[in-house]
Amino acid sequence: MLLIKNVPFNNVVANGVATVNLPIGMSYNKIILALGGTFTKAMITNVNVKVNGKIIFQESGSRLDLINQYRGLTAAAGFLTLDFTEPRAKTMIEQYVGNINTAQSVSSLTVEVTIAGATSPTLDSYSELGPPAQLGVIAKHIPFTQAFASSGKIPMKLIDITNRGGIIKRVHFAHTGNLSQLEVKKNGIVIWDNVLAAVNSFWQGEYQKTSQANLYSYDPCADNNYANAVKTADATSLEFNPTFSAADTVTAVVEVLDVLGNM
Known part of the structure; x- marks a missing residue:
């Protein structure tokens, strides 16, 4: 594999959207953002990765x-990784399934970083690249946000998930402190x-997850066997039912293997 410095971002400003168009041809395993100046990860209000103009991450x-x-993955103040692989998968096929192959069927690959409240920021990026290959399934991050006005067990609707053919690796429920447990039905x-939540954290620690x-992470692949991922092609219903001790607002991030045009 290769690790290369990408072409510079455009419009790296204190408040705005920095953009870089990456070269086409190789397979992108991960993209590492390098932050400088008075510019922290908390000042990145949004990151979009677009393939052929479609947001996939x-x-x-x-x-x-937090998800990384x-x-x-390594935590460091000045770096943030956009990872399309599974570095600890037990087979090489599972490790790299989902990386962004751009040799065929891809006309553009763009990263957009929305910056808010930085001072004299700098932003560079580096890509870990694999050999050229035709576009296949992609590791997508799809967020859904919902407000919950009371305590109790309340369904959370994740739109466009059921019966779409995507393969769900994980769902991360980012909350404000009141999500106590989760039920999933297929x-x-x-x-x-x-x-x-406490049981989930302990169990995931058995597999070196932190x-x-x-952040309540529903992770059927915690043991790094991705055959355990949830297949939606045969799902007529897929329910996520969190329980809350008080009102909360949740953003659920679905990590899913999917073709470009599906979700």
């Missing part, structure tokens, strides 16, 4: 940093049985 800097730390059958404050 959308995150805030702080939330992505849960997955065991086709009416419980596949995640009202697991308390739970993060105010």
Whole structure:
């Protein structure tokens, strides 16, 4: 594999959207953002990765940093990784499935970073590249936000998930402190049985995952076997039912393997 410095971002300003168009041809395993000046990950209010103009990866800097730390990626103040691979997968195929192959069927690959409140920021990026390949399934990050006005067990609707053919690796529920447990049902059958946050954190630690404050990660692939991912092609229903101790607002980030045009 190669690690290269990308062409410079345009419009790196204290408040605005910095953009870089990346070269086409190689396979992108990950993109590392390098932040300088008075510019922290908390000042990144949104990151979009677009393939052929379609957003396939959308995150805030702080939330992505929590997800990366849960997955065991390196945490450092001046760096933020957009990772399209599974570095600890048990087979090479599973490790690289989902990387962005751009040799065929891709006309553009763009990264947009929304900056808010920085002082004299600098922004560079580096790409880990693999050999050229035709575009296949992509590791997408798709966020859904919902407000919950009271305590109790309340369904959370994740639009465009059921019966779409995508393969769900994880769903991260970023909350404000009141999500206490989660139930997941597929086709009416419980596949995640009202697991308390503390139990979930302990169990994930058995597989060297590191739970993060105010982030409940539903991870059927915690053991790094991605055959355990949730397949939606045969799902007539897929329910996510969190329980709250008080009102909360949740952003659920779905990590899903999917073709470009599907979701």
